[in-house]
Amino acid sequence: MLLHLSTWQEIETYLQTSKGIILPIGSTEQHGPTGLIGTDAICAEAIARGVGESIQAIVAPTINVGMALHHTAFPGTISLRPSTMIQVVRDYVTCLAKAGFTKFYFINGHGGNIATLKAAFSEIYAHLEDLHIPNAQKVQCQVANWFMCNSVYKLAKELYGDQEGSHATPSEVALTQYVYPEVIKQAPLSPEVASGHRIYSAADFRSHYSDGRMGSNPALATPEHGQQFYELAVKELSNGYLEFLNQD
Amino acid sequence: MLLHLSTWQEIETYLQTSKGIILPIGSTEQHGPTGLIGTDAICAEAIARGVGESIQAIVAPTINVGMALHHTAFPGTISLRPSTMIQVVRDYVTCLAKAGFTKFYFINGHGGNIATLKAAFSEIYAHLEDLHIPNAQKVQCQVANWFMCNSVYKLAKELYGDQEGSHATPSEVALTQYVYPEVIKQAPLSPEVASGHRIYSAADFRSHYSDGRMGSNPALATPEHGQQFYELAVKELSNGYLEFLNQD
Amino acid sequence: MLLHLSTWQEIETYLQTSKGIILPIGSTEQHGPTGLIGTDAICAEAIARGVGESIQAIVAPTINVGMALHHTAFPGTISLRPSTMIQVVRDYVTCLAKAGFTKFYFINGHGGNIATLKAAFSEIYAHLEDLHIPNAQKVQCQVANWFMCNSVYKLAKELYGDQEGSHATPSEVALTQYVYPEVIKQAPLSPEVASGHRIYSAADFRSHYSDGRMGSNPALATPEHGQQFYELAVKELSNGYLEFLNQD
Amino acid sequence: MLLHLSTWQEIETYLQTSKGIILPIGSTEQHGPTGLIGTDAICAEAIARGVGESIQAIVAPTINVGMALHHTAFPGTISLRPSTMIQVVRDYVTCLAKAGFTKFYFINGHGGNIATLKAAFSEIYAHLEDLHIPNAQKVQCQVANWFMCNSVYKLAKELYGDQEGSHATPSEVALTQYVYPEVIKQAPLSPEVASGHRIYSAADFRSHYSDGRMGSNPALATPEHGQQFYELAVKELSNGYLEFLNQD
Amino acid sequence: MLLHLSTWQEIETYLQTSKGIILPIGSTEQHGPTGLIGTDAICAEAIARGVGESIQAIVAPTINVGMALHHTAFPGTISLRPSTMIQVVRDYVTCLAKAGFTKFYFINGHGGNIATLKAAFSEIYAHLEDLHIPNAQKVQCQVANWFMCNSVYKLAKELYGDQEGSHATPSEVALTQYVYPEVIKQAPLSPEVASGHRIYSAADFRSHYSDGRMGSNPALATPEHGQQFYELAVKELSNGYLEFLNQD
């Protein structure tokens, strides 16, 4: 059930039986020579919708742009500053909490979002208590990173070993190939690829990771792998969502 | 050409021949008993992609959530506060302007976004000059509202007369029916519908517009109408974009 | 009745019979070689006071500085950023709403203020509901632009035709001449004057509008015209205010 | 020379011989049963204009609303929050500094503004250096409180002794009577008036100062006194401004 | 009693008999060739703890970094911007006020903090009322500057006369020598030292005060003097705190 394809009366009805909502969040950032700029949003959205279908949960519109300041030295990247993103997430949750939602499950496609999301959650809980809205105390936010699912992680290791890397990975590229088989990109990939340098400024990032990849070999990706990752993630996160919903 | 389905190297190439980008912006808000909550984002995105295809312009990911505070008394609505939205639009444009873009064409699906977008543009020009980025002086932002295209307006008047109304209109509902024929909604619509009351607070809005419509009869909408609106808007805004691109 | 020339006890008494207040808002910005930098504030203030007298409404102190970032390449211009102006208007309305005012009628002298004012109004309604102040739901803000009054527009067309232009117009200059006949300025005006270029950054503005005028010929202005504009605007906005006050 | 009654070309000319500007700042707040709500703005404006005339300095439009949160339990008071006021003053000074002004002399009518003004000045210096504007290092802001002029203070002591008090004082009321002899207010003033309680919240203020006065007897004020205060303040602050202008 | 060396249950018990808390606030800024960068925090902390012991009041952790933007041209200085510091102080007081504290006594070691602290207090009172927390109206904040104690001032005059100066003073250096006798610094001090120039930007400050001192001769300081200052300040501020606590 997709929020944007529902009417407000359908949401009113939904709230009679569930207070939970799934919010896909991605990023719009370079993913190396063959990765799509929308990779993180595409993956998060596809999986979130899969989860939503499998367990009849409502899925909010995807937050397409996240915290990717370290990628902004590559053209096409768009990023919120963390302080902006905190306000954005606060506005989303505040509106929905006033309407009665209390369980916010963010299915996330981008490691760079995690810190800011967690900071936002802390800010939000305090803000909602300050607003004195009913049920403020019951509001719970959780971030679920599809790429950190045990089953996903295990498969990626099996298929790619060290060539999985940590950005523009074959696993995420594979998932986008499964979702968009018509836009599989081809580009020469140097066999050597940097890895191991931590993330600091955008200029520093580009000076160390010249084509945007971090230790990955996305040439290993196939749409069939993508389907496997998709199915594993949907299954694991569906369970994760249900657990989240059922905890007090 | 869609930004999220491109690689950063494709964007680098694109920038050699064009500095323009199209940014669809919608809203996530109630649209009456039969209108989709995502109506404004769906329309803006579909038209923006149509424009992008017709004139080989790049299209950014859709800003799904806009300024809809006055609709927040209906469940399912999500809104940014204007001050948040200014920061969001500032972050988008700043990232892209640093990469070399100078012409920002926002294809907008929601009247409630216009004021905040214009305020954001003013804030952005000054901000970019303060940053001393090259070409700051050349950056230009424009908002193009598909529902205010002459051709669209004229057709809506022809088809619906006064029943077009001003929110949850048959024209926008028709366009979503064209895009998503599989989710056409049916719900009883009271023949009487309020109109003419200005927009103030969310509570005030709901007290005057009890089912969310403003003077409209979306039951008149058909997917065929939607296709007509789509084609008119794509044509008119394609021309609008090219004019914008070509002005100094 | 002017707020700044009243005592707090007089305001307390006033609130027993009316919840309405008029807030003049202008700008401090270049108005071409012969227009006063305070033109927009002077016009808004004069008309607001005229309206206040004619219908016994209270008039707040004039907001002299508005959103004029696009004029800041000309010396003497002072502008708030839109995000600052939203906070300013929020602070004004919040103080007055806590005291019991619910109807805020902004008489505006500057087109550049409109978008930010409207954005501010949306932010304010939500803010007041979050504060849980009594009557939050009844608070209504409206912007009334004197230069867009039908009667004013018609007279300007009659007197000046296309030479009215859109900035440093003869109509607004005339009005300042009526208010301050002792400071009518003389300066050479080139017969050619640019027009039609949209407003973007301050540097861009000045590069297109080298003396600050936009398509106008303020040499046509006379104090007598100014008086006519004043009287028309006062009459039309007095009616506008009363309608606003009386609507639910 | 008044900024709002000048043209931008006159300001351009002025800047060739002086980089100084006078900014009157007041407040819009209760001043007891007989004091005008605009007292602080009226006094600051009148004196600033007097100073401007006596030494050919330019005077900016008056900042009518300042930091008066502690008076907001009395109707008619309007206040900026300190964090808003810092942004406002920053915007004013930034615009003018970019145009070439470097000496900002705030003639202040309200004790409650002092702390926030000084905080703003610190914030501004750092901000201007961050912007890398020419002459950032030369920018100097000063607050000059007319009511703290030695000559003013001495006369107030002579005329009123302890009945000068510290808010809604006879000296400031006298000055407004001199400026606006037509709006001298009459109201019963209880002979007892509280004093000595420090300023905390708005509610606390009103609970201690029930009619708004702090230890003052404004019934002693006369327009003739007001003229004396005006002349002393203009003389002393004219000298103060010149010293400020001439220091390195 | 030190907050950071207490348990939450001890604080709960404390609140049954007192609603007061002492908050030391200093600065981290250059203090000339022989003054410690932490001088202002060291003095405030030592005195605050002395006061806390003498009257059984709880002392919060020291705010080590304050508003010292004007010293930032000297390495080692760290400063908050005033707008940041307002938020910091707001967060401190809000947390503690929600827990039941109502009397906030800031023992301050740095003149540059005073304006921003006072601005913060005003912002806080309004904020707490907006939050509708119980006792919001009773919350009172006060800044007590140890270096402005009458007894301290008098002793400094006696011991140092004009060589006390106004920054990197012998009195504050003496106090740090008393607290940290093991880190007394020796460095050549030019006999001439600038004084009398007001404080503006950081670059301007350093250009006038080349070694960081303002008219002072810290070579006169001794640890024995420091002890005297300490004892005087503790005594005077202990009385000040008790008065503050006992006033309504």
Add this chain to the structure above:
Amino acid sequence: MLLHLSTWQEIETYLQTSKGIILPIGSTEQHGPTGLIGTDAICAEAIARGVGESIQAIVAPTINVGMALHHTAFPGTISLRPSTMIQVVRDYVTCLAKAGFTKFYFINGHGGNIATLKAAFSEIYAHLEDLHIPNAQKVQCQVANWFMCNSVYKLAKELYGDQEGSHATPSEVALTQYVYPEVIKQAPLSPEVASGHRIYSAADFRSHYSDGRMGSNPALATPEHGQQFYELAVKELSNGYLEFLNQD
């Protein structure tokens, strides 16, 4: 070498051989019936100073108050909101980076700070590039959590097994006992202690963790253990700092 016990000239000298600085950051929050409210700041400060001594690195004043909103339902807790903390950390790093520091090593005593610190780092890198300060690209921030040192973790497991828990742990209590043996607290600890519930709002936290502990048995702590933890952490983080300093 402690920043607050240095002079600015000593810092100037230090910068000739090192661009690194250690910043201890803790929290002021409840730590169960026997844990000190300052536990996290005490641990971070002690270890940071140990590291600084062992490798001649400079140590900044401790940030005593961090992000502890979830503990604010217990009296004595003070927290910054994440958005405030981002500004604070930004101000610290900006001042020091302007002075020439490029390597910022935050020794952290509180898990709740991690997300906000990382968000702040991202914001800072972008901010410094916007300021065009020299070496902006070289600025690197890292958070090092003493309690997550391998050696610390291993010892805690050995000594306490599952009774280590995750808040008010015996390891951190032990460390404070080593630092402050004179304030070891005694209080009854219920043998049952909740664990496993995630962290959401402050009210939710207290409802699940009634005495503030999360699965821990701090009664196991001894000052001798504390010394062991201290020495392990100092050793491991000294190495960590040197690696950080030496990486490009």
